[in-house]
Structures are given as structure tokens and as C-alpha cells.
Amino acid sequence: MxxxxxxxxxxxxxxxxxxxxxxxxxxxxxxxxxxxxxxxFVPLTGVLVRFRAQYNPRGLQLDVEGTPQPHTGPVIRSYFAMMKRVYRIEGWAGLYKGLMPTLLSTLFVTGVILTFMDTPSPSHGRYHAPNTSLLGTLFYSIIMMLISLPTSIITYRSITTPFKLSYLNAAQSFRAILTPTERRKPWILYLTPGLLASEVLHIVIVVVGLGPLRRLLLPKPELGSYPDYSLTKLGIYIVVVLITTAVLSPLEVMSIRLAIQRNHASAEYNSVSQEIEGDAEDNTEFSGNEEDVITLRSESDPYLGLVDCAKRMVDEEGFSSMYRAWWITLLGGLGSVASY
Structure with missing residues (x-):
């Protein structure tokens, strides 16, 4: 006792x-x-990135000598067809490509938030953006985008590379997904043509456009009470989400296209001619593969910016290429109602 x-x-x-x-x-x-x-979510995101990155030209392409050549790569027209193809060619390992950079980027961004931006008030295990003015929220969102942009680029490239990347050998993985120019000057990732413009425009539309309308049409319920939404206002907000999806979906597709477009010291260099000797020798493709999961656009003729990317995608692949997996963007917009 x-x-x-x-x-x-x-x-x-x-x-x-x-x-x-x-x-x-x-x-x-x-x-x-x-x-x-x-x-x-890692497999679902990986399939989404590959589907939006897939290059599906609808006409003949010109080779280096100007001779028309038919497109010989795969043509994937749906999200679930891409999922089936990834699993058939690369198996579960292919579906989980990008796991390590996703994990590291999550830990890094979370550490930055908790160290520099978290508030002393209890959060019950969840972090919320600071409750501030519209301009404050916009500034906060852009800062967080700038912090996470390099890790997002690395994650997208890890998912779309044909090489089998090591989970623990970071140096080998970086040699496969980053050019010598990018490894010598990491800040050049922020200068990827059109990428920052696409990301900032996406943030402005969500924060300045969609955010205030959501607060106006769907007032946040008081703590402990259930939301009492007007059906009319809810319907108007759903229409607003549909309209913004028509703008946000192309921006998200182009962001992936621009992020995986590697930066070289000179535009005429391709990924092979510029590589330092021995850089890619340790990287092996998935064993037994006789075909690539996806086809990427040639780096010898890069997109020159956001507008150029949009124009070339429409001209080369058709208008529908801008709306690949648009329904995922729509679900994200509608999901914001439940999480508000």
C-alpha cells in the first residue's frame, strides 16, 4: 500500500x-x-504526376534532320489507364517512386513551420495557417511555396525518371534527376522557365479569389456548432469551384511539365551530351523493361515560359491535354468545404 x-x-x-x-x-x-x-497518397500522386507529364503528340514530329517521324511512344488517355500501366511495367516499386523525396520534403517543410512559423497556442496535433489579413495570407502562401518548390521539383522528377533510384544513396539519385548545372547552381531551379509564374498565379487565384468567396458564401461555424449553410449559397460556391477548376487544372498540369524540364547550361545541350562523365553509369532502369512507362517531351526543345508551354501543349497535344485529371482538382476544391 x-x-x-x-x-x-x-x-x-x-x-x-x-x-x-x-x-x-x-x-x-x-x-x-x-x-x-x-x-x-504516394501511389495516387505518382500516377497523377506521370499522367500529366505524359507527352501525347497528335501529329508527326520532326527529327534532327527535319524529317517527319510518327510518335512511337505510349498513348495514355486516362488516369486509371496510367495506373494500370505503371503497375504492369514497374509493379509496386513503380507506384511508390517518389516516396523518399516526399517523406523528406514533408519532414523538412514541417520542421520549418514548427521552428519559424508555428504559434504558441494549442493546435491539437494540427497546424493551421495563421489567421491574418488577405495580403498576409497571400504572403504566407508564397513564402511556403518558395520553401517547398525545390523539393517538389525533385519529387516530380523522381516519379517520372525511367531510372531506379536508390532510397539511401542521395548522391546517385541527384545525378539522375539533376543536371550538372543544377547541381553546381541549385538556385537555378527557381529560374525554371514559367514555373514560378504558374505557382504564384495558382496561389493568387486560390487565396485572393476562392478564399474570400468561400468565407462570404460559407461562413465558418462557431466552435462546437454544426455548419448551417444556405443551399443557394452552397450551390453558388460549387459553381465558383467549377469555374476556378477550369483555370487551376491547366496551371497544375503546366507546373508539372515545367518542373520536370531540367535546366542546362545551354539550350542546345541535351541530357546526355551535358552529363559529366560517369554521372549516370550507376543508375539502372527497372529490370526487364522493354518499354518506358511514359514519354517525356524532348529537352532539346524546351518550353520557354508559361504562355509558351500553354501554346505548345494545345498545338502539339490538343486542348484536352490541359485538363488531364481535372476531376482531381475539382475534388480538391469541393473538399475544402468539408475541411473549412
């Missing part, structure tokens, strides 16, 4: 121990939720 009494006393008089136990529990919960999230 005395031992039990002393134990109870120690527990009552050791708030630091209780805090540590709660902290460990929160960390375990976070790790489990991250594991489940990665297991579900």
Missing part, C-alpha cells in the same frame, strides 16, 4: 513526466497517420 501511495504521489507531483508521455503519444499518433497517408 505504501509503494502504491508513493507512486500516486510521484505521478501527481511530476507534470513533466506526464507531458513527456503525452508528447510521445502525439508523436506515435503522428507517425502512424503519416505512414497511412503515405501508403495511400
Amino acid at each position: 505504501r509503494i502504491h501511495h508513493l507512486h500516486e504521489t510521484n505521478v501527481r507531483t511530476s507534470p513533466s513526466l506526464t507531458a513527456i508521455m503525452l508528447g510521445v503519444g502525439e508523436i506515435i499518433t503522428l507517425l502512424v497517420s503519416l505512414a497511412i497517408s503515405f501508403a495511400i
